[in-house]
Amino acid sequence: MEEHEDGQLGTEESQEGQQEALTRVTGMYKDWFLDYASYVILERAVPAIEDGFKPVQRRIMHALKELDDGRYNKVANVVGHTMQYHPHGDASIADAMVQIGQKDLLIDTQGNWGNILTGDGAAASRYIEARLSKFALDVVFSPKITEWQASYDGRKKEPVNLPVKFPLLLAQGAEGIAVGLSTKILPHNFNELIDASIKHLKGQRFKLYPDFPTAGIIDVTNYSDGMRGGKIRIRARISQLDKNTLVINEIPYGTNTSSLIDSILKANDKGKIKIKKIEDNTAADVEILIHLPGGISPDKTIDALYAFTACESSISPLGCIIEDNKPLFIGVQEMLERSTEHTVELLKAELEIQLGELEEQWHFASLERIFIENRIYRDIEEEETWEGVISAIDKGLKPHTANLKRAVTQEDIVRLTEIRIKRISKFDIDKAQQLIDSLEDKIAQIKNNLANLVDYAIDYFKELKSKYGKERERKSEIRIFDEIEATKVVIRNTKLYVNREEGFIGTSLKRDEYVTDCSDIDDIIVFTKSGHMMITKVDSKTFVEKNIIHVAVFKKKDKRTTYNMIYKDGRGGASYVKRFNVTAVTRDKMYDLTSGKAQSDVLYFSANPNGEAEVVTVILRQAGNIKKLKWELDFADVLIKGRGSKGNIVTKYSVKRIELKEKGLSTLKPRKIWFDDTIQRLNVDGRGELLGEFTSEDRLLMISQKGVVKTAIPDLIMRFDDDMIVLEKWVPNKPLTAIYWEGEKELFYVKRFLIENPDKEEVIITAHPKSYLEKVFTDYRPVAEVVFAKKRGQDRKDNLEINLEEFIGLKGITAMGNQLTKEKVLEINSKQPLPYDEPEKHEAVDIEVVDEENVEADQKKTPEQKSKGKKGSKDDESQTKLF
Numbered sequence: 001m002e003e004h005e006d007g008q009l010g011t012e013e014s015q016e017g018q019q020e021a022l023t024r025v026t027g028m029y030k031d032w033f034l035d036y037a038s039y040v041i042l043e044r045a046v047p048a049i050e051d052g053f054k055p056v057q058r059r060i061m062h063a064l065k066e067l068d069d070g071r072y073n074k075v076a077n078v079v080g081h082t083m084q085y086h087p088h089g090d091a092s093i094a095d096a097m098v099q100i101g102q103k104d105l106l107i108d109t110q111g112n113w114g115n116i117l118t119g120d121g122a123a124a125s126r127y128i129e130a131r132l133s134k135f136a137l138d139v140v141f142s143p144k145i146t147e148w149q150a151s152y153d154g155r156k157k158e159p160v161n162l163p164v165k166f167p168l169l170l171a172q173g174a175e176g177i178a179v180g181l182s183t184k185i186l187p188h189n190f191n192e193l194i195d196a197s198i199k200h201l202k203g204q205r206f207k208l209y210p211d212f213p214t215a216g217i218i219d220v221t222n223y224s225d226g227m228r229g230g231k232i233r234i235r236a237r238i239s240q241l242d243k244n245t246l247v248i249n250e251i252p253y254g255t256n257t258s259s260l261i262d263s264i265l266k267a268n269d270k271g272k273i274k275i276k277k278i279e280d281n282t283a284a285d286v287e288i289l290i291h292l293p294g295g296i297s298p299d300k301t302i303d304a305l306y307a308f309t310a311c312e313s314s315i316s317p318l319g320c321i322i323e324d325n326k327p328l329f330i331g332v333q334e335m336l337e338r339s340t341e342h343t344v345e346l347l348k349a350e351l352e353i354q355l356g357e358l359e360e361q362w363h364f365a366s367l368e369r370i371f372i373e374n375r376i377y378r379d380i381e382e383e384e385t386w387e388g389v390i391s392a393i394d395k396g397l398k399p400h401t402a403n404l405k406r407a408v409t410q411e412d413i414v415r416l417t418e419i420r421i422k423r424i425s426k427f428d429i430d431k432a433q434q435l436i437d438s439l440e441d442k443i444a445q446i447k448n449n450l451a452n453l454v455d456y457a458i459d460y461f462k463e464l465k466s467k468y469g470k471e472r473e474r475k476s477e478i479r480i481f482d483e484i485e486a487t488k489v490v491i492r493n494t495k496l497y498v499n500r501e502e503g504f505i506g507t508s509l510k511r512d513e514y515v516t517d518c519s520d521i522d523d524i525i526v527f528t529k530s531g532h533m534m535i536t537k538v539d540s541k542t543f544v545e546k547n548i549i550h551v552a553v554f555k556k557k558d559k560r561t562t563y564n565m566i567y568k569d570g571r572g573g574a575s576y577v578k579r580f581n582v583t584a585v586t587r588d589k590m591y592d593l594t595s596g597k598a599q600s601d602v603l604y605f606s607a608n609p610n611g612e613a614e615v616v617t618v619i620l621r622q623a624g625n626i627k628k629l630k631w632e633l634d635f636a637d638v639l640i641k642g643r644g645s646k647g648n649i650v651t652k653y654s655v656k657r658i659e660l661k662e663k664g665l666s667t668l669k670p671r672k673i674w675f676d677d678t679i680q681r682l683n684v685d686g687r688g689e690l691l692g693e694f695t696s697e698d699r700l701l702m703i704s705q706k707g708v709v710k711t712a713i714p715d716l717i718m719r720f721d722d723d724m725i726v727l728e729k730w731v732p733n734k735p736l737t738a739i740y741w742e743g744e745k746e747l748f749y750v751k752r753f754l755i756e757n758p759d760k761e762e763v764i765i766t767a768h769p770k771s772y773l774e775k776v777f778t779d780y781r782p783v784a785e786v787v788f789a790k791k792r793g794q795d796r797k798d799n800l801e802i803n804l805e806e807f808i809g810l811k812g813i814t815a816m817g818n819q820l821t822k823e824k825v826l827e828i829n830s831k832q833p834l835p836y837d838e839p840e841k842h843e844a845v846d847i848e849v850v851d852e853e854n855v856e857a858d859q860k861k862t863p864e865q866k867s868k869g870k871k872g873s874k875d876d877e878s879q880t881k882l883f
Contacts (some may be wrong), residue, residue, distance in 0.1 A: 045176030052169030072129035119256030212253035225331030271493030506541035570597030579645030611668035707765035743770030751817030779833035
């Protein structure tokens with residue numbers, strides 16, 4: 001191998017010519033690649049902490065400042081001017097400038113600059129115009145404290161960093177991919193950044209979370225201060241326009257309406273969701289209408305949109321910045337603190353320069369007054385040389401310069417010689433003194449600001465917020481997201497079939513027995529005659545085991561579905577009964593539900609979605625001196641245990657058959673349901689406010705601020721409007737009372753009604769656009785307090801308490817109601833309702849109720865020894881198989 005003088009390495013074949021040619025790249029790596037990597041990191045991809053700009057952005061801002069005359073400039077002209085400083089082409093400059101302009105902070109734009117909502121690009125740079133915004137002129141530039149460097153070709157001077165007196169990096173965000181590292185700093189809210197800077201200066205704690213120009217809803221639980229390893233989840237804002245239409249008004253950051261619609265159409269094509277059509281009405285604001293086919297749940301579709309489309313996305317931030325020509329990984333809190341401290345230093349530097357300039361003005365104004373007031377200019381009339389003139393003035397000034405703040409220099413004397421005769425002749429001593437006094441006031445003010453620099457910086461930030469923060473409120477709503485299980489919201493787009501005898505299940509067995517609709521991501525639970533169970537993924541054709549007795553879609557963590565089983569324990573063994581749940585198992589593993597003996601056999605099996613306990617008749621074979629060949633067994637007497645339990649003995653004799661006698665009622669307690677206001681979803685995990693205990697027939701009552709009243713059977717996938725004011729368990733015989741403002745008559749009305757059609761959605765206020773719902777009472781005997789407005793020249797009328805039960809009788813839900821009062825009302829308040837004794841509830845059926853959780857206690861008695869339990873006869877949706 002030989003190394004050339006230019007550092008490149010050549011190749012050399014071995015003497016025998018049998019070894020492969022090799023190229024050593026060590027020198028190239030050291031000399032070229034590291035230089036390139038450093039250049040990309042420092043000069044292209046990663047912003048500086050000092051001003052928050054990448055080099056190309058900094059050069060664009062510098063060019064705009066040089067061209068600034070208050071009028072718009074063609075972007076093409078700005079790009080050309082920037083190329084004096086930027087070593088790359090016009091396309092990269094134009095793209096970078098459009099990105100700055102779309103953030104609506106530093107550049108005042110004119111023309112078509114594209115649309116971040118739709119993804120439309122900007123017009124060509126020759127057609128659009130730009131100038132610096134007032135905000136940029138105020139906070140970005142200060143030439144006197146700017147450090148300058150030579151441009152790439154040495155012809156021009158450009159700023160090393162711009163003196164930005166604002167956390168611009170966090171306001172705009174930054175994204176870049178370099179060599180070996182990248183950065184992704186998310187944008188934050190303008191006003192929140194200023195508030196955080198003020199808190200930092202006051203020594204208070206603060207928290208910062210992203211805020212996106214596309215708005216949307218964000219979950220910042222795992223933001224981790226914007227550092228590596230953090231994550232933020234973003235959702236589109238989807239609401240229900242009517243029962244068959246959804247509307248998207250805000251989209252996730254990083255997407256646009258075109259890509260969002262494409263993702264929805266793809267999910268529809270794959271069968272994950274089902275939609276009829278999509279309309280994109282986006283203009284200045286986002287409006288995407290999603291029309292649903294009849295019978296499709298809007299709530300379930302909203303969840304499916306989040307689960308299977310770009311309506312929900314996640315972003316992993318990465319806080320990487322350049323400091324002292326080195327990449328540094330820090331969080332947004334530290335970025336804000338460094339930026340704020342840097343702003344304080346810049347303000348200090350500006351104040352010190354202003355102080356120096358004012359002191360120079362004061363010095364020369366005082367010197368000028370001494371020169372003219374004491375007629376020292378006459379001392380130079382006889383001087384013939386320049387040195388003599390300087391000397392004469394210096395000699396004349398000396399008796400009067402004791403009060404000056406610095407020594408008189410030759411440059412000061414030269415400036416005095418440049419004063420025009422006209423100025424000397426019109427010199428006004430009073431005006432001169434006023435000028436000196438005003439300069440002294442300004443000097444004192446600046447010295448006070450320097451002495452109280454932190455307070456001065458706080459006032460500076462407050463002024464920025466007052467001047468520029470009025471229309472910069474937070475756009476993205478911060479909310480904790482609920483976890484959406486894809487299997488619960490996916491549309492069931494295929495059909496499941498079973499060949500029981502041969503032991504096959506799948507979606508392609510169309511000639512065999514149909515089981516249920518399912519999706520391609522569902523799990524299927526299968527039970528066989530030999531007492532085995534397996535859970536497997538949906539596929540076109542899967543072999544489980546011969547003689548399948550039950551197959552269904554498996555619901556993970558399902559504590560309500562209860563399996564009732566009687567099996568023979570091996571050949572000639574005793575028979576056992578057991579009840580169990582299946583909440584979680586390993587997929588594709590075969591589980592034995594018997595004790596494991598050979599030739600065990602399932603005699604009876606049923607799957608019960610609500611824990612139903614039926615009554616069966618056990619019939620024995622005639623053998624020997626058995627006296628009792630037939631008796632009833634009530635599954636309500638059998639406790640629910642784990643699937644691995646052996647169960648309770650039924651009989652040691654041979655069973656001829658088992659017959660179903662009565663289908664049973666649920667043995668599960670009514671479900672307790674809570675409402676979690678944080679995520680605005682129902683749950684059974686104890687989070688939030690307890691709404692009550694619900695059976696399969698109980699309903700929720702929902703009333704919105706718009707006056708919409710509806711009831712629904714609670715479902716954990718239900719979504720709720722933001723303006724919901726009543727959410728509670730519905731009691732059908734309990735009247736509802738509403739007070740509303742009738743827009744046409746301009747009076748308050750009261751109505752009292754029952755919900756007669758629980759499946760129908762009703763509006764309880766009139767259709768006038770000015771009508772609105774004031775109060776809703778869900779008590780049996782509500783009381784309202786009316787506070788009257790004060791009339792001019794009269795005392796205010798005493799407050800009026802009204803027993804609404806006596807005030808108005810029950811009417812239809814569509815009735816207008818009665819006038820509350822003709823007087824002008826200031827406010828209406830709810831008071832403590834009158835006492836009411838609810839009628840006692842008489843249960844038609846009395847059955848033993850057990851918890852949903854597995855009960856570990858074992859029962860000692862056999863079913864023959866137990867007394868017969870009380871039975872119900874309700875026909876529920878349990879699936880029963882007899883063998």
